[in-house]
Every structure is written in C-alpha cells, then in structure tokens.
Amino acid sequence: MLGLFEPGFDTMSGVCVLGLMTGALIVISLVTLSHMTPWIKRRRSEYLEPESVYRCREKKEFQKLLPEDRDSHRRYTPSTCYLSVIIPAMNEAERIGIMLDDCCDYLEARAEIQPEFTYEIIVVDDGSTDDTCDIVVQIGATRKNLRVLKLKENRGKGGAVRMGVLHASGKLILFADADGATKFEDFEQLEKELLRTAGGDPLDESFPAVVVGSRAHLAAASVAERSFFRTILMHGFHSLVYLFAVRTIKDTQCGFKLFTRSIAARAFPVLHVERWAFDVELIYLCEKWTVPVKEVCVRWKEIDGSKITPIWSWLQMGRDLxxxxxxxxxxxxNDDQPQ
Incomplete structure (x- = not known):
C-alpha cells in the first residue's frame, strides 16, 4: 500500500527541492547584484552647505529647505513664496530656451492677475559641458525670478532635482523637465488636485501631499509610434514598477510632479537613487508612509534630444527598481533622515 504513494512523494520532494534551490539562487543573485551596485551615501550637512546663485551681480545664496537644527520641531524652514519650480538640466542649451519661455509666460501672466501668486524658478545645472548655464542667465536678465544653481559635478537627474528641491523656498514645489514636453499651464490641474487633497485654499504647507502628472491616457497613441522592441521594453518596465515598487500610480516617469513643502522636506533627503529611477523610489516612500499621491493627466509630446539611452538606461532602471x-x-x- 505504501508503494502507491512513493512516486507522488518523490515528485513532491523534487518540486520542494527545486523550489528551495530556485529561491536560494534568486536570493544569492539579489545579494550579489546589491553588492556589485554602489550607491553614494549623502549626509545632511551637504544640504546645509551654502549654495550661491550662479553669476548673480550681488552675491546671493539659495534658501535651505532643511533647518540648521536637526532637532527642530519642524522638518522644514518657513516658505517665502508660493511656488518653487525646479528644472534639472544637463547639456540643454538647444532645448531649455523654449521650455523657459513657456514656463515664464505662464508664471508672469498669472502673477499679474494674482499678486499673491509669488514664485521662483531654479534651473539646476547638472555638470553641463555646454553653455546651458550662460543661456539661462541671459534669459534671466529679461525674465523674473529665474536663477541657476550650478552643481560642481554631475549627480544624475535625481540628484539634480533633489539639490534644487532642498534649496527651494516655496509652499509648493514642482519639478519639471527641461525639454518642455509637458505644457506648463497644466500646472493648474496639479495645483487644483493638490488643494482638494490638502483641504482647500489657503494652502497648508504642513499637509503632506503629492500630485504627479500622467501620460497614461496617451499610452495607446504612443505605442502606435514606437517600435515593437521599445514597446516590449516599456511594458516590461511598467510591470517591474508594479511588481517591485509602486501600485497606485500608472506613470511614475513623467517629469512633472508637485509636492507640498512638508513632504518634500521629508522625502528628498532620504532618497538613495540619483539616476532615472529616482521617481520610483520617491513614490515608493510616499506609499510606504501612506502619503496621499494623486495622478492627473497632462498634455505631453515627445521632444527630440532625450538623454535616455533606449537599452542601457532601461537596464539601469530595471536594476534600480x-x-x-x-x-x-x-x-x-531605511527612511531615516541622513546624519
């Protein structure tokens, strides 16, 4: 009678052994991948170092988001304007002028109508080797509240955005890509959603809330324009994002995201990823903390000159995810504030 069950027992044992071996191989692979992938451990003191405005006639320094006193009862310094716009830029001499025209036209027109709408624009130069900085300075001579924060070395898009955010003075902090792919006036859609989430006007900057621009509604059209291979990569990336990190947001990579001052001060100092996948870590942390994260459709068009290398950048992003x-x-x- 016992012999009748032996084949089944052997099969089950084999499946269990195979499962254990596969699990062990996956863990070993992950440990090896983690060990082989270095990451820069940033210190809080880096974000408190004075950063001067690039080529400013009178020497001026950017405001710091974090208080000098680590034990302060608030994580952030008081805001001095309504909106800070952070634009990371690396070798964007050919494209940034168009984006800044769109951005400044909207902000200046709104400020004329609403005097209480105060703002600043911070272009963070991420180690450009062209004349991006000087072009922005020239534009700033005829535009209002436009300044350049020049980094000493390239940090990656995530590192540049973080440095800009940590030197912002706004109640609301928006980061936007330098390519101008998103229509800037769609900021109002993000703003309205954030105000609804935070309890309405007047804005409470201590309320933690995030609103991200989304191109998900354009996915079908964009698939039609992509090659089969790039479409497979895109769907593979979205699957990895859902599987390993973010469940509530369909489009984590749109470079148009809005934060209240309080959540910016909590999230940005603790980020580890400084390249393309930093958006995913940012939303991952917000979901972990149960911070409200909303998604709003924005107009978007693909602009030539992307810094993403189709295969290599996707592999890097998949690894980072x-x-x-x-x-x-x-x-x-961990999500503790840096020392």
Missing part, C-alpha cells in the same frame, strides 16, 4: 524593493525589504536602506 529591483534594488529599491530588495534594499528596503532587508533593511540595507
């Missing part, structure tokens, strides 16, 4: 999940899960990374 897996490591975000793995390192937070096993405690290599």
């Amino acid at each position: 897996i490591l975000i999940w793995f390192r937070y899960t096993i405690g290599v990374w």
Whole structure:
C-alpha cells in the first residue's frame, strides 16, 4: 500500500527541492547584484552647505529647505513664496530656451492677475559641458525670478532635482523637465488636485501631499509610434514598477510632479537613487508612509534630444527598481533622515 504513494512523494520532494534551490539562487543573485551596485551615501550637512546663485551681480545664496537644527520641531524652514519650480538640466542649451519661455509666460501672466501668486524658478545645472548655464542667465536678465544653481559635478537627474528641491523656498514645489514636453499651464490641474487633497485654499504647507502628472491616457497613441522592441521594453518596465515598487500610480516617469513643502522636506533627503529611477523610489516612500499621491493627466509630446539611452538606461532602471524593493525589504536602506 505504501508503494502507491512513493512516486507522488518523490515528485513532491523534487518540486520542494527545486523550489528551495530556485529561491536560494534568486536570493544569492539579489545579494550579489546589491553588492556589485554602489550607491553614494549623502549626509545632511551637504544640504546645509551654502549654495550661491550662479553669476548673480550681488552675491546671493539659495534658501535651505532643511533647518540648521536637526532637532527642530519642524522638518522644514518657513516658505517665502508660493511656488518653487525646479528644472534639472544637463547639456540643454538647444532645448531649455523654449521650455523657459513657456514656463515664464505662464508664471508672469498669472502673477499679474494674482499678486499673491509669488514664485521662483531654479534651473539646476547638472555638470553641463555646454553653455546651458550662460543661456539661462541671459534669459534671466529679461525674465523674473529665474536663477541657476550650478552643481560642481554631475549627480544624475535625481540628484539634480533633489539639490534644487532642498534649496527651494516655496509652499509648493514642482519639478519639471527641461525639454518642455509637458505644457506648463497644466500646472493648474496639479495645483487644483493638490488643494482638494490638502483641504482647500489657503494652502497648508504642513499637509503632506503629492500630485504627479500622467501620460497614461496617451499610452495607446504612443505605442502606435514606437517600435515593437521599445514597446516590449516599456511594458516590461511598467510591470517591474508594479511588481517591485509602486501600485497606485500608472506613470511614475513623467517629469512633472508637485509636492507640498512638508513632504518634500521629508522625502528628498532620504532618497538613495540619483539616476532615472529616482521617481520610483520617491513614490515608493510616499506609499510606504501612506502619503496621499494623486495622478492627473497632462498634455505631453515627445521632444527630440532625450538623454535616455533606449537599452542601457532601461537596464539601469530595471536594476534600480529591483534594488529599491530588495534594499528596503532587508533593511540595507531605511527612511531615516541622513546624519
């Protein structure tokens, strides 16, 4: 009678052994990948160092988002304007002028109608080797509240956005890509959604809330314009995002995101990823903290000159997605404020 069950028992044992071996191989692979992928551990003191406005006639320094006193009862310094716009730029001499015209036209027109609508624009130069900085300075001579924060070395898009945010003075902090792919006046759609989430006008900057621009409604049209290979990569990336990191947002990579001052001061100092996947870590942390994250459709068009290398950049982003999940899960990374 016992012999009747032996084949089944052997089969089940084999499946269990195979499962254990596969699991062990996956864990070993993840540990190896994590060990082989370096990351820069930033310190809080970096964000408190004075940063001067590039080529300003009178020497001026950017305001700091974080208070000098680490034990302060508030995570952030008081705001001095309504909106800060952060624009990361690396070798954007050919494209940034168009984007800044769109941005400044909207902001200046609104400020004329609403005197209480105060703003600043901070272009963060991420180690450009062209004359991006000087072009922005020339534009700033005829535009209002436009300044350049020049980084000493390239940090990646995420690192540039973080440095800009950590030197912003607004109640609301928006970061937008330098390519001008998103129509800037769609900021109002994000603003309205954030105000609804935060309890209405007047804005409470201490309320943690995030609104992200989304191109998800354009996905069908964009698939039609992409090659089959790039379409496969796009769907693979979105699947990895959903599997390992973010569940509530369909489009994590749109470069048009709005934050209240309080959540910016909590989230940006603790980010680890400084390249393309930093958006995913940012939303991952907000979901972990149960911070309200809303998604709003925006107008978007593809602009030539993208810095993303189709295969290599996607592989890097896929690796970083897996490591975000793995390192937070096993405690290599935590969400404590940097020392």
